[in-house]
Amino acid sequence: MRYITYILLTAFVSLLMASCELEASSHGNLYGFWHLETIETIESGSTKDMRDELKFWSVQSKLIELSDHDGVHNSVLYHFQREGDSLFLFDPHFNLREESDPVVDELYRVQPYGLAKLLPRLRIDHLTSGELTVSGDGQRLKFTKF
Numbered sequence: 001m002r003y004i005t006y007i008l009l010t011a012f013v014s015l016l017m018a019s020c021e022l023e024a025s026s027h028g029n030l031y032g033f034w035h036l037e038t039i040e041t042i043e044s045g046s047t048k049d050m051r052d053e054l055k056f057w058s059v060q061s062k063l064i065e066l067s068d069h070d071g072v073h074n075s076v077l078y079h080f081q082r083e084g085d086s087l088f089l090f091d092p093h094f095n096l097r098e099e100s101d102p103v104v105d106e107l108y109r110v111q112p113y114g115l116a117k118l119l120p121r122l123r124i125d126h127l128t129s130g131e132l133t134v135s136g137d138g139q140r141l142k143f144t145k146f
Helices: 002-023
Strands: 032-041 047-049 055-060 063-068 076-083 086-094 121-127 131-136 139-145
Touching: none
Parallel strands: none
Antiparallel strands: 032 047, 032 055, 032 139, 055 063, 063 076, 076 086, 086 121, 121 131, 131 139
């Protein structure tokens, strides 16, 4: 009986570890809570300092949440796909549980978070455990891990 219990327990643990591995993806340092520090307009070279504003990008699993901890703008959830140094954001929804997460279909809703397009295609220029720089659509965004 003890032998059967051991086999069942080993099988259960193996299945549990395999299922966790299937769900996990390896985005490494990209995961985490990122504070938006600057928004640079590449063509003009002008830079908007965001250090005093509480705008964050939270990256976990297959989602990026754009949140405003100043409470001025609604949080937005994006699905994302990473391919090498490319980051594709798609399927934006407001993070409003009481309203069933309505679709975001107006650019001005995501501009406070540094985005120049509703469905951005970004390039990861720099990524470490504490710093992130992405560029695309004529802008460069710099973050620090919070």
